[in-house]
Amino acid sequence: MRSLTELGKYSNLLYQALRSSTEFSTYRKNLFQELVKVGYDSVPIIILTGIFTGSVMTLQSAYQLESAFIPLSTIGAIVSESILIELAAVISSLVLAGKVGARVATELGTMRVTEQIDALESMGFNSVSFLVVPRVLAGIFMFPVLYIVASVCGLGGGLAAGFFSGTVPPADFLQGARMYFYPWNVVFGFVKMFVFGFIITSVSCYKGYYASGGAEGVGKSTTNATVLSCIFVLLADFILAALLL
Template sequence: MFFQPFGKYILLLKAVFRRPEKWSIYRKEILKEMVAIGIGSIGIVTIISVFLGAVTTVQTAFQLVSDFVPRSVIGTIVRDSSILELSPTISAIVLAGKVGSSVASQIGTMRVTEQIDALEIMGINSPGYLILPKIVGAVTMIPLLVIISIALSITGGYFAGSLSGAVTGQDYIYGITKDFIPFTFTVCMVKSVMFAFIITSISAYQGFYTSGGALEVGISSTRAVVISCIMILCADYVIAQLLL
């Protein structure tokens, strides 16, 4: 039930990291994937990040009823929750839906239309050619998206706080600059790299071992998103437990 797919997943990864046939072609594919994953996801990441920051600000302000707690704490909470949890995890879950389903359906369709067989007949290491560029593209671009997400989330919080009167701009900026622990950013980057790897490798695995037709491609795509989301949350806990 668990060990056989896990073994297949490990063997697939071993094939993915086999030496490429021609680096120049892989380089082009990696750049294509970086554009598709990075540029293609900026819109959705921007929208969710701004709202995440705004909602966190408003809800934190709502819970801060004591006059003994300075309002600048709102900025600190938005900063830390964005860096440690909201930006990496929520972005990863959204990207699992967008990038993961795309990877699984793309590779799954290639499988059922024999395009992967065609690659193998030519003597090309199909897991390497199809999956490695996606993993490298995601592992480089998703951390950058998370950095953008953090910036936008904090900005969203600033505007929400100022416009609603929950916290003044001055207090908010004081809060986000106060007692910053740089290690939280390291944790955030570790999480985003791990999540990027999980999204692309699990989705690629689901697509690569699709058999049947269009219906099965849809099933693989759904399964890729569901398993990626669960694994992201598990990894989130493990990384937090190990690093914090």
């Protein structure tokens, strides 16, 4: 019952956001600010995540597939496919759920409990349009961009790890990676990140926007936002895989 109420409130918030998404002049400035915070500021952590994901994948695949009968290019194929389809999107999203989701929930939660949202409303602002829309849009728009960063860094990290550890020569790695490179995988990755970006920002906005109970309440909202974002990202990952693969 409680979760149904929550779903209803969440849907209502999204409906308001959708309805007020036409008021571009209200959130234009915030949108760019959010694009920077979600995208530009997340690039370093995503680069780091990507490189480590790729290199760990390569080393572990090389360790697991240590057999004379398996060509080394297989490792490249496994690493590149895993990164493009799954890891670049999901690991990045889990990291971003912590970084972006927590920030959004805290920002909005603080604004809620210090009456800044009320202040906006009482000035005549559409607070949803002003606060929620730019954040969700930034998520939808920037997550696919971050997917590019994560993928490239992941493949580069995998290639480099294979080379420096001496397990997989770059030529073999690339051969395998190219042999199983299907554009659909990339499209799928983009779709995933688009959905994940929406989930993380909208869930965090919802949790922050309806925060209550002072500093403690904001903390609770932030925790809930991060946990729920992760859960829904994993759930959406499963549903997308079932639908699109």
